[in-house]
Amino acid sequence: MFKEIFNGLIKDKFAKIALWVLFIIYFALAFANFIAPYSKDFANRSLAYAPPSKIFTIDEKGKLSRPYTYNYKRSFDETNFSIYRLDRSQKYYLKFFARGEDGKFHLVTVDKGGQLFLLGTDINGRDVFSRILFGGRISMTIGFLALFVLFPIGMIYGGVSGYFGGKVDAVMMRIAEGIMSIPSFYLLIILASILPAGMTSIQRFMLIVIILAFIGWAGFARVVRGMVLSIKNQEFVQAAKSIGASDFRIITKHILPQTTSFIIVAITLSIPSYILSESGLSFLGLGIQQPDASWGNMLKEAQVFSNIIYRPWLLTPGFLIFIAVLSFNLIGDTIRDILDPKSKIR
């Protein structure tokens, strides 16, 4: 089946591009420490909101040169607002595979004393490009982790409910429907505001994963239950029953495997919504917190009008969310068409 999926994805132009895009994104995130010019904790506060560094390959005499850059210098003019100007007194050459300011090897860095802000800096003078890489690690994995938590729960819940039917089913489904009837975004906010303060960032991250899972499992369980209902009367299940297999065994070994293709489709199609949920939560200040980065909380700065006009580089995380989510959607659509063309999963 996986071969089938892969071949199908390669054949589809859009899906192929999407696969490449995601591959590049995840590759960059995996090697963020190496690719990012700066470490996670780097900040140069005298360079808040510095624009992206200009990299020159042809020098002022018109000759081809090794790529170099100038530093920015901040000045406050008479009306008191900060202006960045290039300090042309010294060139800083770009170095590849060299030690950076933290003494570790980086893909690209500059001569000592130079600045290399590929996407400018934020309010605390932190390199936006590096933060995007580190923040992406959170934004792009949180959905996956939530799915890993919620899928087993949803499958077992739905499986048990559908298999036993009757009163068990009625009670279990009422509970699931109850949770589904609370508009999910508000449930998300309520849950996020319960998070005890004073957690480490890893704890916070894990709890947000659990919250996302808590919201998602009910809808999933309901669909699984529907499928189980139709599968459980098929001959092979009856056969398994007649040879005395235990209920648990029948559910896990005979019924649930039948739902695999549905699950694969559901996974790829629901990842985007978790990425978007995380960004929405962080946008409201309830998700990943400073000083940790996530694409959602980096976008918070994009709310400010002046930032959009004067510091458009702060919008990059928004476009990255867009690209990543779109890629997941395209791949999900293709997989759905391959495995389950009539699927009703949204």
Next chain:
Amino acid sequence: MKNSGYVVLVIILIFLLGKACIRRDIPETQIQKQEVQQEKLTLDFYPANRKNVTINGVDYIQTDLPAGKFGGTMINSTIGEGPKTFNPFNSKDATSSTFADIMYDGLVTIDPVSGQYIPKLAKSFEISGNDYIVHLRHGVKWSDGKPITADDVYFTWKNIILDGYGNTSTRDSISVSGKLPTVQKLDDYTVKFTTPEPFAPFLASLSTPVAPKHIFEPAVKKGKEFFDTFMSTNINPKDLVTSGPFRMVEYVPAQRAVYKRNPDYYMINSKGEKLPYLDKIIYLIVGDANNEVLKFEGGELDVIGVKGSDVPRFKERQTHGDFSMINLGPDTGTMYLSMNLNDRKDENGKPYVDPIKGKWFRDLNFRKAVDLVIDRENMVYNIANGFAKPLFTPESLNSIFLNEELKPYPRDVEKAKEFLRASGFTWDKKGRLRDKDGNRVEFDLLTNAGNSEREAIGVMVKQDLEDLGMKVNFKPIEFNSLVNKLLSTYEWDMVVMGLTGSPLEPNGGKNVWLSNGALHMYNQRKPAEAGVNLLPWEKELDYLFEKGATALSFEDRKKYYDRYQEIIYNEKPMIYLYSPVRISAIRNKFKNVYPTSLGGIIHNIEEIYIDTGGGNGHN
């Protein structure tokens, strides 16, 4: 054929990549210097003279500002969810108070330049010892036509304020060691207040609105619970009986409130025409500051408070825009860093603060080191775009009680380290700070999440303290949870917070500085713990605040309040960071605009008029 598309795509990509990589280094030609327009508005220049005149038995206030044109609308805004109540005695939030101030006049008001209290609804007042005799204006009417008399004033004070109806903050602020002032009606237009002891802040409290007795009396009779819901925002605005220059005519929740001119107001211009000039004032209820800026930019707003970070944008627009900006000077708001000095235990005998950490926080050298390492200057530059001033005292920079002796000092990491060494702190091989028992110095720094400004400050403070080898876990948490920690559970180490104060009355800060104050967060005591293990300087603060409120002359009061600022400056229970500068913008079509640092930009709303032709205003 099939591949040609790819080839084209690859070529385009290579081209784009090449274009991105190959950039020629051409030095910019002289950057065009932007013509910076002279600010049209001048601060603290308010040439109006006001005097009482009596025409046909009505006591008017006459102002001598240039007479203007009648009509037109001013669109203003408030940030947040809008007013919670239209009952001026119930308002607990800024928006409700703003709305109440437009609709209800108080007996006195603040002179926008000098900060002294001057008569408003009162024609005049006399102070002799503890007695305040207030003479009311004749012929002034409520919006339903009934006259405003001493009965209304007496009722307001006796039955609403002193009996503790609604928000009791006025009552609390005038109680001197548990005793309240008394009120007496001398005749239909004269009222006498008597304070139990000399009490300087009393005059300020006379600026509270006066209520129409015939409307409020039935509500008061129904009890406090009813009064709390009386005149909620569900009321039809036309049923409001008010005394201010404008009357509310429409209220659309979460969108706006519309006020129409009071045609019977007791203020007249030099020609004897009844003010105000403006026909309408509209307050848009705007959810957040970003949206407010957009609305101003889009022309939907006439007046706005500008944040430092938005100033460049406004400057740029101002040069060819239709508005002017004015720097109103330091704001009353302060941003501070505080440490938990609490060394008491909860009911279960568990200390609120980890005793190891508590020892550091209660060590003055430690607090001084933290203070010295804070980089206030860059906070001002980065967060407020330079539109703020580093702050070292609890009174804001525009306070008339500011102690000018307390000088600012620069960041000094070496000196900070010396202070730490003096208390036995050492650094291990990796540069980590350890106390004299060898414990690693590590604690949490909290602030409220969702406030980008404070989050950015938190990140900076964390970095600053890490220069001293401390380990700081910066954790922004939800605002309401944070307050709960500060004021109820006391489970916190260090916090970045802000408070607003009054530039005129330090006594308003007593909740923070009195040792049993409700906002004494750095060493909060449960009511049962009142007076328990007071630090010597806490004791002195208690004394100073009591003295400061009961001293009468400004000079006497200043002495006490100077000393209080000195204590905070030396003992550093709260480390002040910066105080933002208030900048406002207003459309040029409004004339008679005389901004002052105390009154803001539209303090003389009655005198402001619209002249689109440009020309004959003071501009």
Next chain:
Amino acid sequence: MDIIKYILKRILQTIPLLIIVSVVSFALIRLSPVDPLAELRLNPSISQETLDRERERLGLDKNIAVQYGLWAKSFIKGDLGITSNGESVAQKLKERIPNTLLLTTIVIFLTWLVGVPLGIIAAVKWKSPLDRILTVLTSIGMAIPSFFFAVLLLIFAVKTGWFPIGGLTSSNFLEMNLGQKILDITKHLILPVTVLFTISLAGLQRQMRGNLLDVLDSDYVKFARAKGISEFKVVFKHALRNAVNPMITLLGFEFAGLLSGAALTEYVFQYPGLGRLILEAVMKSDINLVMASLMMGAIMLILGNLIADLLLIFTDPRIRTGGIK
């Protein structure tokens, strides 16, 4: 008679659902360490006495089960209580619900108007490039974070001056005549509707496509084709009807989904709707307001489902003849 019985049965079934919703939400909100009085407590001019009174009024001094009991009792009586600011919750909801209904109805109407035909086209032209392109286009709409899209549109509004900047009515609304009023509201609605439309279109289009594909694959359509009926007739006369039916059941969920999806959009556009109200209430832990709005959301969802089911009974001959399960 059957129908009335069925409705009654369905309504009875919803009661446990409502109880679950209320218990879960109440417990969750009360578990949070958020202090509903925090704002007041930080206001230096509010005294301890005032605070104690507020605490008592809101019942914050009692234990959580008692609080729930009190809340449930008054809820059944139809009293939704007061917000933490002392305003009537019922009044607040009354102010906001019409605005939210207006927004969501327009969005649902538009998505159906556009999404259903697009779904049909995609299904009929299944596996053709057109199908693929439609999927990709709708995907693009689904991929933009709603708040980000909303912020960009607001900037667009400021730059061009074509649209008002947030809100629902202009400040001189009161003086307009009916025509102007309608125009004014329309102008305010365009941007938020655009955002919500864009993000919800994809789901509907896919749903419709899947349903129609399902039906087109069924025996009776194959039979109709075999009879030589033209493909056009097959699709529009036979298949379509059966493909739309299951969509009706979705209406209820779609409404709840929009209520939730609209929160951030309403927040950015300062739209005076329920979404923004709930968002603010949740952030402040204003329990009566949150509970009332969540219950309102759940009731609307349940009602929506009920209405959808009833519609189905009337439109779907199979259910009518097959009896009600």
